[in-house]
Amino acid sequence: MDYHTAIVGGLVAGVLARIIMLRLDYRQYPTYPHDLINHIALGFIASLIGAVFIPALMLKEYTAVTFLAVAAEQFRNVRNMERETLTKLEENEIVPRGIDYVEGIARTFEARNYLTIFTALLVSGCILWLGWVYATAVFVLILIIVCYLKSGKVVGDIAEVVLEKLYFEGPFLKISDIYLMNVGYPPDREKILAEGMGVLIKPKDDNGRAILHNLGQRQAIVHTAAALLGTKKEVGEPEFTPLARKNIDTGEIGLFILPLEKDFECLRKIIERTPVLESASRKPLDTKAGRIAAD
Incomplete structure (x- = not known):
């Protein structure tokens, strides 16, 4: 041989x-x-x-x-x-x-x-x-x-991404009743409303909801969006920080970003192609208890 x-x-x-x-x-x-x-x-x-x-x-x-x-x-x-x-x-x-x-x-x-x-x-x-x-x-x-x-699996496999309007209730920045942060400086509020983007990430089932519940998964989505679209956040300017917050009743994630390139279609594709992290992977529907709870 x-x-x-x-x-x-x-x-x-x-x-x-x-x-x-x-x-x-x-x-x-x-x-x-x-x-x-x-x-x-x-x-x-x-x-x-x-x-x-x-x-x-x-x-x-x-x-x-x-x-x-x-x-x-x-x-x-x-x-x-x-x-x-x-x-x-x-x-x-x-x-x-x-x-x-x-x-x-x-x-x-x-x-x-x-x-x-x-x-x-x-x-x-x-x-x-x-x-x-x-x-x-x-x-x-x-x-x-x-x-x-x-x-691997991506966010688009577990959730739907839709455009959603940003708005203020007093100093509180919100998206679809999800509180994001407090913005006290009026010019910053105007800039956020004029140039910011907001999306809702809607889980398709309880498995998707459990994955999006993970803070690490949300941070990965925010990082990916900021890396590709750019962000106007600067050191010492927390008002422009990209954020992803959860609606505690529905499990939907509201995401805010002040991008360099304001393009919803690009943002949607970026989020959908963000990988699902191994540490965030959850499958409650694969268990009997999870299926009963989902009914």
């Missing part, structure tokens, strides 16, 4: 899978060139570990098992590194991501390194036992699964 060919094939497959899994946009870290290099390098190491695992076992080099244990420990450190880095960056964010979003990103990058190992391991094994044709088919199947996992 040509172990070298299997190792090289698994290595290439793992690196390609890791590159495909990298997501460079407003949400996901890394968005900086050096961090991109770091993650590709880690993907190479993960691919190499996965690619040599089966050939090493076939050569009765059972110490190869220890490499997986070492790799798991190192990738846990990667998760900690991502968390620490993003937490430090949060200090300078006008509209922060929130702890839940940061933790979700850190978990994602740890998990993707494990998927890289798994991809390289399967492809190298298929090359050894079944040949290139089956190995290629397995690789394509893995990529399809990876792309499906990468997409």
